[in-house]
Amino acid sequence: DAGVIQSPRHEVTEMGQEVTLRCKPISGHNSLFWYRQTMMRGLELLIYFNNNVPIDDSGMPEDRFSAKMPNASFSTLKIQPSEPRDSAVYFCASSLEEWGEQYFGPGTRLTVT
Amino acid sequence: KQEVTQIPAALSVPEGENLVLNCSFTDSAIYNLQWFRQDPGKGLTSLLLIQSSQREQTSGRLNASLDKSSGRSTLYIAASQPGDSATYLCAVRPLSGGSNYKLTFGKGTLLTVNP
Numbered sequence: 001d002a003g004v005i006q007s008p009r010h011e012v013t014e015m016g017q018e019v020t021l022r023c024k025p026i027s028g029h030n031s032l033f034w035y036r037q038t039m040m041r042g043l044e045l046l047i048y049f050n051n052n053v054p055i056d057d058s059g060m061p062e063d064r065f066s067a068k069m070p071n072a073s074f075s076t077l078k079i080q081p082s083e084p085r086d087s088a089v090y091f092c093a094s095s096l097e098e099w100g101e102q103y104f105g106p107g108t109r110l111t112v113t
Numbered sequence: 114k115q116e117v118t119q120i121p122a123a124l125s126v127p128e129g130e131n132l133v134l135n136c137s138f139t140d141s142a143i144y145n146l147q148w149f150r151q152d153p154g155k156g157l158t159s160l161l162l163i164q165s166s167q168r169e170q171t172s173g174r175l176n177a178s179l180d181k182s183s184g185r186s187t188l189y190i191a192a193s194q195p196g197d198s199a200t201y202l203c204a205v206r207p208l209s210g211g212s213n214y215k216l217t218f219g220k221g222t223l224l225t226v227n228p
Contacts, residue, residue, distance in 0.1 A: 004156070031214060042220040043202070056212070091156060098214045099144065099206070104156035 004105035006092050012111045018080040021108045024073055025094030033102060034067055034077050035091040043091070049075065050098055082112045115140045117205055119219035126193055127227050134188040134222045136203035141181050144206040144213055148177050148188050151200045151221065160201075161188070165208070193226045200224070 005024040013019055025032050034046040048056045052069045060067070064083070069075040079086055089109050093102040116139045126132050136146070145164045149157040161170045161177040163186070169178040176189040186203055200223045204216040 033214070043204075043218040045215060048214055050214075056215070093157075095214075101147075101159055101162060102216065104149075104158075106154070106156045109154075 004092055004094055004103055006090075006105035006108050008108060009106060010109045010111075012113065013082055014113055015083055016081045017112075018078065019082045019086075019110060019112075021077040021090050021092075021110070023075045023077070023092030023105060025075070025092070026103055027073065029094035029096050029103075030072070031095045031098050031100070031102075032069060032075050033093040033095075034075070035093065035104075037089045037091060037107070046077070046090075079110075082110075084112045087111050115205060115207065115217045117203060117217050117219040119201075119203060119222050121222060122220070123223040123225075125225040125227065128193060128195060130193050130226075131189070131191050132193055132224070134190070134201050134224070136186040136188070136219055138184045138186075138205050138217075140205075140207070141184050142208040143181065144208045146177075146179055146186050147204045147206070147216070148175075148186075149202045149204065151202060153199075157202065190224075193224075195226045195228050198224055198226050 007022045030051050032049040035043050037043045046059045047067045049069045067077045089107045091107045093104045095102045118137045120135050147162045148160045151157050163170045163179040174191040179186045200221040202221040204218045
């Protein structure tokens with residue numbers, strides 16, 4: 001298996017622009033997680049999907065952030081409008097089941113200027 | 114709220130040295146604890162997972178221990194090599210409460226092994 005795939009790997013955008021991050025989980029995994037990593041706060045869970053349904057979005061910082069999982073093989077994390085404080089590395093991870101070992105993608109490094 | 118602390122934040126050692134990385138957590142009601150490795154520009158790779166009922170796990174030159182009652186885990190790396198240079202993170206999974214998908218991560222220890 002190719003592992004968790006994320007795109008783009010790097011994104012540089014200007015403040016106010018819309019940003020869409022993409023994730024393809026490992027085939028057969030029913031749980032998908034979006035994380036954000038910053039120097040100040042470390043790794044934080046943004047949202048968790050189980051069987052394509054959002055279960056916990058308490059980590060989503062504000063209404064500018066939204067996430068979707070239209071099918072078992074694809075998820076997006078959208079920021080609209082983006083702000084400089086959104087600059088971070090965003091990771092997607094998937095697991096076979098809710099309590100299972102999580103496998104991480106390579107991340108998307110987002111820079112908002 | 115669970116808090117995970119890793120000390121030191123950075124560590125530099127000469128090649129061949131044995132070393133210990135520390136992880137502490139505030140809530141001992143954990144299901145398991147996991148150690149990850151993160152290389153620059155890469156995602157996280159799982160190294161060792163210790164269930165709450167276990168005291169230690171070993172994989173090659175790595176040994177992780179868990180003392181749940183005191184809220185501590187250590188990752189021991191034997192005969193360190195330059196290829197071990199990376200950031201090491203620990204993460205705990207809660208025991209129950211309907212949120213056992215939710216890993217809480219430490220901020221990591223940046224390890225540099227000098228040739």
